[in-house]
Amino acid sequence: MEQRESISIFDMLKIGIGPSSSHTLGPWRAAERWILELKKEGKFEKVASISVHVYGSLSLTGKGHATDYAIILGLLGTDPETIAIENIQTYVQDVKSTRKLNFGGSKTLDFDPEKDIVFHKKFLPFHANGLKFEAILTDGKKTAKTYYSIGGGFVVVEERKNAKRKNSVFNSFPYPIENGQELLLICQKESKSISQIVWENERSLRSDDEIDHQINRVWNTMLECMYLGCHTEGKLPGGLNVKRRAFELHENLKGDLPYSNPEEWLQSIRQTEVKFRQILQWVSCFALSVNEVNASLGRVVTAPTNGSAGVIPAVLMYYMVIENHAGNFEHIKQFLLVAGEIGSIFKKGATISAAMGGCQAEIGVSSAMAAGALTELLGGSPEQVLMAAEIAMEHHLGLTCDPIGGLVQIPCIERNSMGAIKAINAAELALGSDPAEAKVPLDKVVQTMWETAKDMSSKYKETSEGGLAVGVFLSDC
Numbered sequence: 082m083e084q085r086e087s088i089s090i091f092d093m094l095k096i097g098i099g100p101s102s103s104h105t106l107g108p109w110r111a112a113e114r115w116i117l118e119l120k121k122e123g124k125f126e127k128v129a130s131i132s133v134h135v136y137g138s139l140s141l142t143g144k145g146h147a148t149d150y151a152i153i154l155g156l157l158g159t160d161p162e163t164i165a166i167e168n169i170q171t172y173v174q175d176v177k178s179t180r181k182l183n184f185g186g187s188k189t190l191d192f193d194p195e196k197d198i199v200f201h202k203k204f205l206p207f208h209a210n211g212l213k214f215e216a217i218l219t220d221g222k223k224t225a226k227t228y229y230s231i232g233g234g235f236v237v238v239e240e241r242k243n244a245k246r247k248n249s250v251f252n253s254f255p256y257p258i259e260n261g262q263e264l265l266l267i268c269q270k271e272s273k274s275i276s277q278i279v280w281e282n283e284r285s286l287r288s289d290d291e292i293d294h295q296i297n298r299v300w301n302t303m304l305e306c307m308y309l310g311c312h313t314e315g316k317l318p319g320g321l322n323v324k325r326r327a328f329e330l331h332e333n334l335k336g337d338l339p340y341s342n343p344e345e346w347l348q349s350i351r352q353t354e355v356k357f358r359q360i361l362q363w364v365s366c367f368a369l370s371v372n373e374v375n376a377s378l379g380r381v382v383t384a385p386t387n388g389s390a391g392v393i394p395a396v397l398m399y400y401m402v403i404e405n406h407a408g409n410f411e412h413i414k415q416f417l418l419v420a421g422e423i424g425s426i427f428k429k430g431a432t433i434s435a436a437m438g439g440c441q442a443e444i445g446v447s448s449a450m451a452a453g454a455l456t457e458l459l460g461g462s463p464e465q466v467l468m469a470a471e472i473a474m475e476h477h478l479g480l481t482c483d484p485i486g487g488l489v490q491i492p493c494i495e496r497n498s499m500g501a502i503k504a505i506n507a508a509e510l511a512l513g514s515d516p517a518e519a520k521v522p523l524d525k526v527v528q529t530m531w532e533t534a535k536d537m538s539s540k541y542k543e544t545s546e547g548g549l550a551v552g553v554f555l556s557d558c
Contacts, residue, residue: 086429087254089286090279090421093428093450094299094393095234095383097161098154098169099375100489102387103210103434103543104139104146107230112155114236115214115226116185127218130190131156131182132197136211137204138436139230141544145319145487147378149198152212158186161380169378205229207239209436209542232434232442233385254282261426261467261523268463275453275463276418283418293414300413301343302382303371303394308343309379310370311335317376319488327370334362350402360403361502367395368497376490385424385433388440388482388489389447391497393420396451396504400458412458419457420450423470430524431531435482435543438534440493444500445477445530451504456511464516471523472507473500478526479533481541483548492549 097106112133119125133152135143143149150173154164157172176182182192205211208229215225227239256271256278258264267278283292311331317323338349355363371391375381384393397416401408424433427446432438453470461469477500485491540547 086259087257087282088425088428089283090418090425091295091299092235093233093383093385093421093424094417096299096302096380097234097383097387098151098164098166099147099377099379099381099387099390101146101148102234102383102385103230103232103436104143104148105151106161106234106383106387107151107210107232107236108135108139108148108212109151109155109161110234111212111228111230111236112152112214113158113160114228116156116158118226119216119224120185122224124216124218124224125185125188127220128184128188128190128216129219131184131192131214131216132199134199134201134213134215136201136213138209138543139212140200140202141546142484142487143200145484145545146489149194150378152198153182153194156185156192157183166378166380204539205239208237208434209539210434232432232437233383233428235428254285256282258282258422258426259429260527261470264422264426265463265467274457275422275466276415276457279418279422293410296414296417297410299382299417300397300410302380303384303397304343304347306374306379306381306390307367307370307394307398308346310372310374311346311366313373317373317490318378319376319486319490321486321488321490323376323490323494325373327366327373330362330366330369334359334366347398347401351406355403360399363402364395364399364501364505365498367398368392368501369494371395372489372494372497376488376494384420385428385446385450386435386443388435388493389443389497389500391494392444392447392500392504393417393451393454395497395501396455399501399505400455404459416454416458419466420454423450423453423467426523427474427527427530430527432534437542438530439480439537439541439543440482440496441474441477441480441530442534443482444496445474445480447497448473448477448500448504448507451501452507452511455504455508459508459512461508461512462516465511465514467523468514468516468519469504469507469511471519471521471526472510473504474523474526474530475521476503476507478530479537481537481548482543483541483550484543484545485550485553487545487550491553
């Protein structure tokens, strides 16, 4: 019997640290995983020295994406979901200055990041984002493990026999779904919405209370991220001297209503009179705020990646403060359930990694996720939900990933704003259309996206070797 890849919405919506899910969160998780495997094999206590080798896209844009920071933090045994953001620089600088590493939080080793984290331009054949951890043991023997960060914080090992299955966890979801057509057939057969089907699948993994708790954590992280971004001014780190824009945009929009925390802030915006022209400004403000936090090693939710983390929060906030002032946790849950499922369809049928598919795999997918989720909240049928997702992706096809200086700033931050606006537009188009007359089904655009990704030159896949990354000199920024 064929095994189906079952992806939880919490695989698509992970809490982590910026600026990149594939280049920061992935290597961080890979380091954690290596330590656990060393312990299981009884080798951890025998480790005398370690080194890390970074390949392909991870290497070419690694410094700009804080890959070296992520590796150090992972080797220290810290958790990206809980680490105090204000301590990150201290942890990393301590390792760099002392050339000592508290391996796994319990074993001090000599470790010089300048020499022991090696960046190779070579691409490994399995995936564009490869990294190899090596250790020399006290008995002189060597042990090594290679991992691949395949986007969205997902990490796999090099096992070619499992490549087609993407090495994901398989289980018996009551409603296994591989593509959009299967999802529609299930919705029609069960007379349920997409969010109801996804809810039943999630219940096979965890209790109702656990699902609600985790969704609440995801939403609160999104809300706090937007709040922080809207209330922080200055310039972003990294050398491009990019000015934070969410702060001034928010100052011009927020009005005079008082608040002192993210939840009060949300309520105050709901009470603010929003003029038609300001709707786009608010959506842009929400999206910019998230990705400015992401660019400064802040805590965000991959949706489905860090580089596209601003689209879904911005569109969900649009619903909460513009479309429905009575929106509550049940609406937030419904939105995230649908968004997560649409994202999983793209991951199964194509990719959510910019290193494999360009920015269409990040902003394009996030826009499709947000468009479909908004459509269901606004009363759309399952057919209209998938139509909205298709429309959003259709107009991101071919979008390249060419970050200037290898930083997730230009053009990445603005692209989140554009992706959010397109998602809202796609939802409105779908709601005003008859899906029976649609010419392009979602599954066809997923397939087309993957074919486009394979045709795209590698220099447009998160390498900073093409497009804006070479067309704009750093001295111009």
